[in-house]
Amino acid sequence: MPPATCSSAMTPPSRRAPSRTPPARAHDEHSVGWLPPGSPRWRALRKVCSAELFAPRRVDAHRSLRCDKVRRLASHVARLARKGVAVDVGRAAFTTVLNLLSCAIFSTDLADLDDRGASGALKGVIEEFTAAVGVPNVSDFFPLLAPLDPQRLRTRVGRVFDRLHAILDEQIERRMQERAAGEPPKNDFLDLLLDYRGAEDGQGFGRQTLLSLLTDLFSAGSDTSAATVEWAMAELLQNPSSMVKAQHELAQVIGSKQEIEENDIGQLKYLQAIVKETFRLHPPVPLLLPHQAETATEIRGYTVPRGARVLVNVWAIGQDPELWSEPEKFMPERFLEKEMDFRGKDFELLPFGSGRRICPGMPLADRMVHLMLATLLHRFEWRLPADAGKNRVDMSENFGMILGLATPLQAIAKPI
Structure with missing residues (x-):
């Protein structure tokens, strides 16, 4: 899909299409990812995320946490x-981002970097969730089959939702009990959600x-950023x-300073x-969430x-030889020669989407991906394990x- 075509497909008259997966736990009726843009619930959810969790002042306030x-x-x-043990790069990045989000939302870590079992189990639940949601649904093409659930997707998706919701609901229930007991507020995102009242109807958000x-x-938020760091290290x-x-x-920009600050990232042109280049070759979401034409258009x-449902194939755009010379090669230098960013204005590079449907978490993901990758490269030398072989x-x-990578990236680090 050429950029001009992509621009036409992602601007009105279109809206976010309904869920492509079988309805499970009413997620399609409550999710900001699947609700029609412009609907009252979508506006309320989008506003509270954009104005609070991902607003520039909030993102700046969480700098020390990052x-x-x-x-x-x-x-x-x-x-x-020190132990000579390989680093599971994807799991380490995932746990880091997961705990950043959980501290901003719940004021607590949900996983432990040194506990492979706990973080691995939660990573497995989220990976299973994204895998199940990404399965092409036969019922989209043959609606009469939907009640039969021929792929058993309804059962699979429902089971994954139950597991993930149990983890999240435990945090909500604990907070509600703390509030009922008169404990002081934590003033985090969960407190804000529980206190929210809509300007139009005065109603708060229900549990679902x-x-x-x-x-x-x-x-x-967690799996996409982790996948980007893992792909970058693999490349x-x-x-x-x-x-x-x-x-x-x-070495030139940071020097002997151990810790990299976010203000340093702007000077690291090659890192950017x-x-x-990682976003181009390995977009974390290869097919953007579907759009639906509100009127017939050409x-x-x-x-x-x-x-009609319209899918934007971001992966194919990144592989288009008319847009990129030698598109199969990893060449960061190509971005030193052209002014292009991934914030939704350049349709050749759209890892976060574009327009009013652009991912609201982009400012946070942008900072975390660069900061994690810069730290890993500045503090350590890297090599593959001896058993990696010729491949x-x-x-x-x-x-x-x-x-994501089919095989988790394992690499040996050596402090610089």
Whole structure:
């Protein structure tokens, strides 16, 4: 899909299409990801996320929290390095982002970097959730089959929702009991959600709406950022000259300073290019959430009927030889030569979508991905385990709603 076509498909007259997966636990009726844009509930959920959790002032206020989580990530990697144990890069990045979100929302960590069981189990639930949601649903093409659930998707998705909701509901219930007992407020995002009252109707969010919103935040926020860091490290291990350039830039800009600050990222042009190239080759969400034509429209000579679902294939855009020279190659240098960002204005690079449907968590993901990757490269040298063999990194993809590595990346770190 050329950028001009993509722009036409993602601007009115279109809206977010209904869920492509079988309805489970009424998630499609409460999720900001699936509700029609402009509906009262969508506006309320979008507003509370954009104005509170992801607002610039909130993101800035959580800077020390991000630094603390990345500091803990570096300490975890250092402990493994001293033991000569390989780092599970994706799991470490996932746990770091998960705990950042959980501290901002619940004021507590949900996982432990050094406890593979706990963080691995939660990562497994979220991965199963995104995998189940990403399965093509036969009933979309043959609606008469929907009541039969021929792929057993309704059962599978419902089971995953139950597991994830149980984890999140435990946090909600604990907070409500604390409030009932008169404990002082934590003034985090959960307190804000529980206190919310709509300007139009004075109503708060129900329990199901809270669970759906939290499901959206944790599934979309943790796995996507972790996958990007893991893909970037995999590409750098496959392309050591790029890793050397990144570390040389870090040495020049950061010097002997151990901890990288967010203000430093703007000077790290090659690191930024690495992240953009990773987004191009391995977009965390290869197919953006579907849009639906509100009226019949024409795009590049084709009539798109009213009600048709439109999928934007971000992965295919990144592989288009008309847009990118040698698109199969990892070449961060291409972004040093052109002014392009991933914030929704350049339709050649859309990892977060565009327009009013753009991912509201983009500012947070942008900061965390760069900060984690910069810290891993500045503090450590990296190599593959001895048993990696001639094939080096297994770059095969695990396709689902989130595009991850099929085989988790294991790498040996050595403190610099």
